[in-house]
Amino acid sequence: MDTILNKYSTVKESDVKVWFKTAEVNKFAKNGGVCVKYKDLQIAVFNFERRNKWYACQNLSPEKKENVLSRGMIGDDKGIPKVACPLHKKTFSLETGENLNGDLAPIATYPVKIEGNFVYIGFSE
Amino acid sequence: MKSILVIGNGMVGYKFCEKFVAKKTSENFKITVFGEEPRPAYDRVHLSEFFENGDAKALEMAPRSWYEENNIELITNERVTDIHRASKTITTINEKTFSYDYLVLATGSSAFVPSIKGVEKEGVFVYRTIEDLEGMMAYADQLKKTNPEAKAAVLGGGLLGLEAAKAVMDMGLEPHVVEFASKLMPRQLDTRGSSVLKNKLESMGIHIHLSKATNKILGENAITGMEFGEYDKINVDMLVVSAGIRPRDELGKTCGLEMGTRGGIVVNKKMQTSDPEIFAIGEVALYNNMIYGLVAPGYEMADVAVDQILGTSETLMTEDIDMSTKLKLIGVDVASFGEPFMPVEKGYSIIFENKTKDLYKRINVSHDGKKLLGGILIGDASDYNMFHQIYLNGLPIPEDAEELILGARGEGGSSFGSAMDIPDAAQVCSCESVTKGAICSSITEGGCNSLADVISKTKVTTGCGGCKPMVVDLVNETLKSLGKEVKETICEHFAYTRQELFGIIKVKQLKTFDEAIDTCGKGDGCEICKPLVASIFASLYNDTANKEEVIQDSNDKFLANIQRNGTYSVVPRIPGGEITPDKLIVIGQVGKKYNLYTKITGGQRIDLFGAQLNDLPAIWKELIDAGFESGHAYGKSLRTVKSCVGSSWCRYGMDDSVGFAIELENRYKGLRSPHKFKGGVSACIRECAEARGKDFGIIAVEGGWNLYVGGNGGATPRHAQLLAEQIDNETVIKYLDRFFMYYIRTAAPLMRTSTWLDKLEGGIEQLKKIVIDDSLNIVKELETEMQSLVDAYQCEWKQAIENDDMVSRFQHFVNSEATDDNIVFVPMREQKQPAAWN
């Protein structure tokens, strides 16, 4: 099963080779998350409207290996934007992917851009 | 550079490292630590918490990286097997050799297992390490699968034994404590104290067997029972041995250090063994001919050894070691301090006992009446920290010493002042040697602003945790004296309690989360405050979870319970458990069509499991078309009102229990509350609906209904308490409206009615005054609020499937019709279940 975790690794904006066009902006719940399919990857995308920011990370919970993070709640931990896994409330920084309330391995994060009313996610391959 | 080898990475071995690197002169030393356990040192004192949260990391004294940062080499999973004093080297199980200038033995102790016939059987455990606890949990799970009534015994009724008994009880096994002596906690309690404690524990469901010498463990491969005498046996399926500890002194023995006659490595006041270059600290060290099974003396020993090795001071071990203890966790207060048993030549005792309240207090006072020498507190140990301080610091006591336990006559209340009255030099935390002065000045001068700040700065409460109540008082009082406010707040975003926030939202008529956080909070919210605010909105306006789905708990957001593998369950409401054959057929058809696992639940309805997120709207559409509604099984809200078949069919029935249950379930359905909420209605005292195990229970009697409130099943079952007798249907509804609404207004988040009622000052009598006699003059308001909530009800699933925008929420992918291909089911008894987690 670990192989499915290995499919995800953080992509920095400078390493983006493909900007993948996902869906129209209005398909993304405000201050909530949805899941995007790219090849065989599942990416959680959050429209953090309160901060006027978009974030993307793997949908896979590193704890139980279920595809659920997009269904988690977002918020902040002392100013760090985060998502809480709906299964056991483990929280992860949306900026660095770091597990904020435990010692799980960080999750992979991806850059997001908005162009012409569409949401794009950056991948390195 | 000199080399120090520390053998044993337990609590005390770790503390040695921590104290060592904190000293300036420590740079000329290199520390290497060997631990036999697979993980870095963890907090054994709070081992039982691992059972609650399964979080081993949270128990760690420090992460592995701490050792690196401090230039300490930590080698875990490596037992040291020999010490060669002549060459000043040691060897390990993997045949590695290391040499030392100083050696510190911190090997602790192991659980003592008496040589009873059959103790090697499967299902017999000790309680010392995380691995022990994991083993117990796995075994208990296995047992419960085949036998939900499985029993577990604990051998030993001491401090640790009782903690273990609570742990097995929480694992869902029937707990039995078997003690050889004629009393519980023989080292800390007198006979009267023990009998009060025994009563109390038995009322909590823990079975106590005293004066029992176990001579055999019964069973083939696995334990099935314990035999005390020929005809004296009990059947148990698991055993935890907690019969004392034995120092792990084997290394000392083989290298010829001086040993105690009954084990333990002899040390002097400098913590040196008979070899001045070898030190022993913690539970392996025999000091004053004693092994002290507590952390505080161990930490002091670590401190002494550090100073001795660095040669920086003349620190020596205290002569008299304080053995005061307070039992944690078990759900009943027990404490003993100083000299619990009083020899007549030293002083006299004052004893207070109230059997109806399971209270026992004993204090021992010097003959001249000036000094508190020790005591025992059972049932209410709230004065423990204060007594302990008086005892430790020899503080003056009232002329009439009985006032200490009886309160000053006339005025009532406690006869000594607050924690602030103890001298600054008084040691409040013995584990970390922190004085009252240090705690208070960390706030007044050190810039600390909260309990958490004080803890991280001074380390108080991080050892045994026994000092916590007093530290909390000191911190609160000091903050108050500086004009700073202290309270239990919701989270970093809202500096209010739930009750306060409820009031603010109501008065200001705030309607969205952004309004709430912008008006009275800060930041962006989190998984704690968002659902809490959502629940308040629901309680105030009966908003369904669809209104602002992003602040709902994930289950509320998708109107379904997330299951182990990220699929969901579907639970239609079946009020009172009454259902027509036609509707049963619909449930069957839906289950078949979407390949769902179906099960009849304890709440008299049917759960369908294994639905994929994107199938939920279609499933619900079929159910709603057939006349079903949401069962709100996912919400903190009314679940079911269970009913017995009642007078329509049963020959004992005194009233129409089913009809009334349906009426009540329909009245309160959809209502959000601080926690889930269940009801039951039985039509006679045979109580087939088990109504008294619910948040509210109604039982038909001659002349009307008896109404009970505040019960629950679950981990700590509670019977509901009688609120009113022989009342008619209308009055039941009136009282329930008031009770329910008052609970919604005032309970803390995630607090069931039973805990809420426990915490309500004055308990059930007070509740009667509020609900029946209207002592707060609010019942009209409560009734109106409830009626408007009842009127505002809507089925949120109906709402969701009728709105396209809402339906799109259930799509797994925003950019594809595909479903989650990672979900794997395995077959089980003609149905299916999620594949196991790994």
Ligand SMILES: Cc1cc2nc3c(=O)[nH]c(=O)nc-3n(C[C@H](O)[C@H](O)[C@H](O)COP(=O)(O)OP(=O)(O)OC[C@H]3O[C@@H](n4cnc5c(N)ncnc54)[C@H](O)[C@@H]3O)c2cc1C
């Ligand atoms: C369930 C429980 C509850 C408790 N509650 C309290 C309480 O409320 N208050 C209180 O004061 N105390 C309490 N205690 C006691 C407290 O935990 C101990 O006093 C304390 O842990 C002793 O620390 P130590 O470092 O001496 O020994 P340990 O913590 O036992 O550490 C010794 C370590 O050395 C390792 N070791 C042994 N031999 C070797 C070797 N040859 N090579 C390498 N490593 C070795 C062991 O594996 C172990 O990890 C409790 C204990 C338990 C089990």
Ligand code: SF4
């Ligand atoms: S509680 Fe009484 S009335 Fe109801 S089913 Fe049982 S015996 Fe019959």
Ligand code: FES
């Ligand atoms: S007295 Fe043990 S932690 Fe403070």
